[in-house]
Amino acid sequence: MRQSGSPMNHSFGPRRPSFDLASALARDWHGGSAFRTAWFNALSMMLPHGERFFIDSVNEFRDKIEDPQLKSEVQAFLMQEANHMHQHQAVNKLLCEVRGYDMQAIEGPILKRAEWTQKRLPAIRRLAGTAANEHLTAVLVADMFRHQDSFIDADPDVAELWYWHGVEEIEHKSVAFDVYKAVGGTLKERRMVQIFGTIFFLSGTLRIVGLMLKHDGKLWSLREWLDGFRFLLVKPGVLRRAFIPYFRFLKKDFHPWEDDDRYLIDEWEAKRQPQ
Ligand SMILES: [Fe+2]
Ligand SMILES: [Fe+2]
Incomplete structure (x- = not known):
């Protein structure tokens, strides 16, 4: 029986890019904005811990999967997330230095x-x-690729780190969800966990933004907070725009690939081909 809900012939695996970000990370690399820079830096700080959690959660159930397609997707998921974890750990260490x-x-x-x-x-x-957080991530990155306005004025190399990570999040967006379904996960629990998971994630990120701004002497800068508020919720409104797709997770018949956005992966791949 097919347990994978991915499109037929969908396959993916880890890429191994390398990044040289020391000089960019020393600055407010997001268009000179302390808040926006801290926002993405804080997300990067959260990620290795989230990814460790996702890897462990899926790993615990991998032996219960029978569908060979889903089995190989689980393997690719674990490799991609482990790679993300290591890249962000290196970035975070450098950032703190x-x-x-x-x-x-x-x-x-x-x-x-x-x-x-x-x-x-x-x-x-x-x-x-894990399934809920993977949905949140997939929604945010799909928005990032569709609108191409999350990194206007940002350092292109740091932006590329986020695009690379984002593309792989789209590729494996249904793996945790399909494993959860295959092992008997319920709709009720999925709905409940989504709200708590998102509260933890957003409050954790904002706490780190606060620590970073405090260290940089900008914690009480109204200008920075207004800039951040505008970026997240008004224009471009990267969180506001994700609001409706985010709540699709609550639908009874939801599946991550009901939004088939593989073209975003293809577009990104086409752009990075050597000319
Ligand atoms: Fe990841
Ligand atoms: Fe992921």
């Missing part, structure tokens, strides 16, 4: 929360959380 951020202060609460979820939540709930 060049800007003087306190890695321990940033990571401490994330590690505590990770320990708590590992101990207290059943494996199936952690898997539901």
Whole structure:
């Protein structure tokens, strides 16, 4: 029986790009905006922990998958996420070195929360959380590719890190969801976990933005916060635009590939081919 909900012939695997970001990360690389720079830097700080969580959650159920297609997608998912984790760990280490951020202060609460979820939540709930977060990620990156306005004025090399990561998030967007379904995950739990997962994710990211702005002496800059508010919720409104697609996850018959956005992957691949 087919347990994978991916389009037929959809296949993917990890790419191995390398990035040289030391000089960009030392600056407010997002168009000189302290908030926008801190927003993406904070997301980068969250990612390796999220990805560790996603890898472990899916790994726990991989032996229960029978469909060879989904089995190979799980393998590719694990490789892509492990690669993302390592790239962002390297970026984060560099970022803290060049800007003087306190890695321990940033990571401490994330590690505590990770320990708590590992101990207290059943494996199936952690898997539901992974499926929900993968949906949030897929929605945000699809928006980023469609509108091409998330990195206007940003350093192109840092932007490329996000585009590379984003493309692979689209490619594997249904893996955790399909595994969750295949092992008997329920609609009720999926719905409940989405809201909590998003609250944790957004509050965790904003906490780190606050720490970074404080370190940079911009925590009380009304201008920076207004700029951030505008970027996230008004123009371009990268969070606002994701609002409706985000809630599609609550539908009974939802599937991540109901929005077949593989053309975004093709467009990105075509652009990076050597001329
Ligand atoms: Fe990832
Ligand atoms: Fe992912």
